[in-house]
Amino acid sequence: FLDANENSYGSPLPANYNRYPDPLQLDLKDAISKIKGVPIENTFLGNGSDEAIDLLYRAFCNPGKDNVIILPPTYGMYEVSANINDVEIRKVSLLPNFQLDLEKIAESIDKNTKIIFICSPNNPTGNSINREDIETILTNFKGIVVVDEAYINYARQKTFIQELTEYGNLVVLQTFSKAWGLAALRLGMAFSSRKVIDVLNKIKPPYNINQATQDLAFEALKNIDQVNTWIKETVTERERLSIELNALNIVTKVYLSDANFILARNGLRIGNGYQSGWFGYIIKS
Ligand SMILES: Cc1ncc(COP(=O)(O)O)c(C=O)c1O
Known part of the structure; x- marks a missing residue:
């Protein structure tokens, strides 16, 4: 314990962090x-x-x-x-x-x-x-x-x-x-x-x-149970949000997502057609 020149008194914290951590965890x-x-x-x-x-x-x-x-x-x-x-x-x-x-x-x-x-x-x-x-x-x-x-x-x-x-x-x-x-x-x-x-x-x-x-x-x-609950909730909300986005007039395509975010294409109505493009937004909760 003396080879790395740490402080042998301990740490000024409730937990001791005076020793170097396990390098291979x-x-x-x-x-x-x-x-x-x-x-x-x-x-x-x-x-x-x-x-x-x-x-x-x-x-x-x-x-x-x-x-x-x-x-x-x-x-x-x-x-x-x-x-x-x-x-x-x-x-x-x-x-x-x-x-x-x-x-x-x-x-x-x-x-x-x-x-x-x-x-x-x-x-x-x-x-x-x-x-x-x-x-x-x-x-x-x-x-x-x-x-x-x-x-x-x-x-x-x-x-x-x-x-x-x-x-x-x-x-x-x-x-x-x-x-x-x-x-x-x-x-x-x-x-x-x-x-x-x-x-x-x-x-x-x-x-x-x-x-x-x-x-x-x-x-x-x-706390893996908590994490699994959040995952289920996120997936349910992702599907709900995809449907809601699809229903919007300015959205021309909602891509199928396997993640915790959704990619959507917007389209501005110009004459009889759409001018398509990406939303320039990153939406965060
Ligand atoms: C595809 C992908 N890989 C890796 C990372 C980064 O992960 P970490 O926070 O573990 O460095 C991100 C973060 O946004 C990511 O989107």
């Missing part, structure tokens, strides 16, 4: 493992899933040489982290139905393509990506396939964490920031093969999850 991972059914050695915890995204670039991409594929419109951090890490981004737009353009993705891959980011349910479109299409990429692409499931608790489609044993190149991202209501704690999960998880653990900052976060998340996991 084993107690918390054990509790997560009981809920997710994924072994501890296949689980990485990050300071938000954003940390896992950044570490994946650092682990698998050579700056100035390698590239990754992203599928816009999608979550912004894939591009932000690529820029920070000097990794080329190749963008293959989703099809008009917001599904994968498998042909164009295949054309964009070369020997320096190291990661493909698939967000499902996708932010900002809200839909899940077809399972068979993700499986096609997992089977045919030899690099890392990230399936970002930040909104999976709200989805009709089931998670990919059951497929981890089948695909060594699969990384599933989940987070405590959405359904679990713990965005302020900054806690994200990456599930993958042992080989990938070992690399992430090797290159992460040693104490990336602070003790307060580990303690609070551990307590929160005991």
Whole structure:
């Protein structure tokens, strides 16, 4: 206990935070493992899933040489982290139905393509990506396939964490920031093969999850019933809001959502037709 030069008197708080936290967060991972059914050695915890995204670039991409594929419109951090890490981004737009353009993705891959980011349910479109299409990429692409499931608790489609044993190149991202209501704690999960998880653990900052976060998340996991109630309520309200939006004159299309948000198209009546466009609003409760 003397090797890290901490303060042996304690902390000026009711709880003691004078010791550095467990760098591998084993107690918390054990509790997560009981809920997710994924072994501890296949689980990485990050300071938000954003940390896992950044570490994946650092682990698998050579700056100035390698590239990754992203599928816009999608979550912004894939591009932000690529820029920070000097990794080329190749963008293959989703099809008009917001599904994968498998042909164009295949054309964009070369020997320096190291990661493909698939967000499902996708932010900002809200839909899940077809399972068979993700499986096609997992089977045919030899690099890392990230399936970002930040909104999976709200989805009709089931998670990919059951497929981890089948695909060594699969990384599933989940987070405590959405359904679990713990965005302020900054806690994200990456599930993958042992080989990938070992690399992430090797290159992460040693104490990336602070003790307060580990303690609070551990307590929160005991309240899973509350979280499940919120998920059900959110899904019911999502369906209700979709119907209400559809009934509005200025809304021309409400897209099917598998997330806790809804994408809608507005249309301003001009003469006999509509001038269609996106709402310029992000509505928050
Ligand atoms: C698709 C997606 N992935 C990841 C995140 C970030 O998660 P975290 O708070 O765990 O960093 C978000 C947040 O909005 C998101 O929409």
